[in-house]
Amino acid sequence: MYAVIKTGGKQYRVKAGDVLVVEKLAGEPGAKVAFDQVLMVGEGEAVTLGAPTIAGASVSATLIETRKGEKIKIFKKKRRQGYRRTGGHRQVESVLRVTAVAGGGKTETWDGEVNLTPKALLNLRARNLDKRAEAPAAKAPKAEPAPKPEVEAKAETKKAAPAKAKAKAVPAKAEAKPAKAAKPSKKPAAAETSAPKAPTGKALAKAATPKMTKVQAKSPVRRSAPRGGKG
Numbered sequence: 001m002y003a004v005i006k007t008g009g010k011q012y013r014v015k016a017g018d019v020l021v022v023e024k025l026a027g028e029p030g031a032k033v034a035f036d037q038v039l040m041v042g043e044g045e046a047v048t049l050g051a052p053t054i055a056g057a058s059v060s061a062t063l064i065e066t067r068k069g070e071k072i073k074i075f076k077k078k079r080r081q082g083y084r085r086t087g088g089h090r091q092v093e094s095v096l097r098v099t100a101v102a103g104g105g106k107t108e109t110w111d112g113e114v115n116l117t118p119k120a121l122l123n124l125r126a127r128n129l130d131k132r133a134e135a136p137a138a139k140a141p142k143a144e145p146a147p148k149p150e151v152e153a154k155a156e157t158k159k160a161a162p163a164k165a166k167a168k169a170v171p172a173k174a175e176a177k178p179a180k181a182a183k184p185s186k187k188p189a190a191a192e193t194s195a196p197k198a199p200t201g202k203a204l205a206k207a208a209t210p211k212m213t214k215v216q217a218k219s220p221v222r223r224s225a226p227r228g229g230k231g
Contacts, residue, residue: 001015001016001043001106001108002014002041002042002101003015003038003040003057003101003103004038004041005035005037005039006035006037007022007023007037011039014098014101015098015101016098016099016101016108016109016110017097017099017112019096019097019098020095020096020098021069021094021095021096022096023091023092023093024092024094025063025066025094025096027063027066027094028063029064029065029116030062030114030116031062031063032061032062033063034059035058035059035061036057036058038053038058040054041054041101041104043104048103054103054104056102056103057102057104058102059098059101060100060101060102061097061098062099062114063096064095064096064097064114064115064116064118065094065118065119066093066095067092067093067095067118067119068091069090069091069092069093071089072088072089073087073088074086074088074089075087097110097114
């Protein structure tokens with residue numbers, strides 16, 4: 001059994017159990033909605049037409065959510081004028097679950113359970129991104145791992161073993177060796193080496209030459225007599 005209803009200036013063909021997207025309707029999720037503008041009711045070959053609506057016919061539904069629809073791009077252009085504008089629009093729409101269709105003395109109902117989960121949350125769950133909706137599980141304290149049998153055996157042996165290391169007598173230290181006799185040094189005594197030496201050779205000539213003044217040191221030294229000079 002199906003029916004054709006009118007809402008929001010549009011016509012929709014519906015039947016019990018359908019999900020219907022219509023223009024925005026007032027109400028909260030889970031609210032009951034009834035459409036009394038039923039234009040046609042049909043079942044198989046039997047069809048009942050209204051003039052313009054069928055008296056006593058109605059369609060019942062449950063509001064799931066009110067959301068924004070898909071975005072529509074709007075582009076404007078004027079050629080040779082440098083005018084271009086791009087915009088967008090998202091129409092607000094309501095999602096319904098049709099629960100019953102009544103008309104022509106017959107009624108058909110849908111016995112399923114209405115799921116009020118919005119589409120945005122379903123998309124997140126489909127991509128495994130719905131971490132906010134999941135309640136954080138309480139962290140259980142980590143159990144300490146059981147010690148291995150080998151480690152237990154070693155620990156017991158360490159505890160049970162007598163303190164042999166402590167009881168061991170410390171061996172007496174070897175007697176100190178006698179100090180070695182000092183060897184006679186081959187170097188001559190300081191008194192012998194400190195005797196002054198007589199100047200010889202270059203040192204003697206250096207001491208005999210008189211010291212030059214700063215002016216004499218800066219003046220050039222002539223090594224030969226100038227050419228064409230007298231004498």
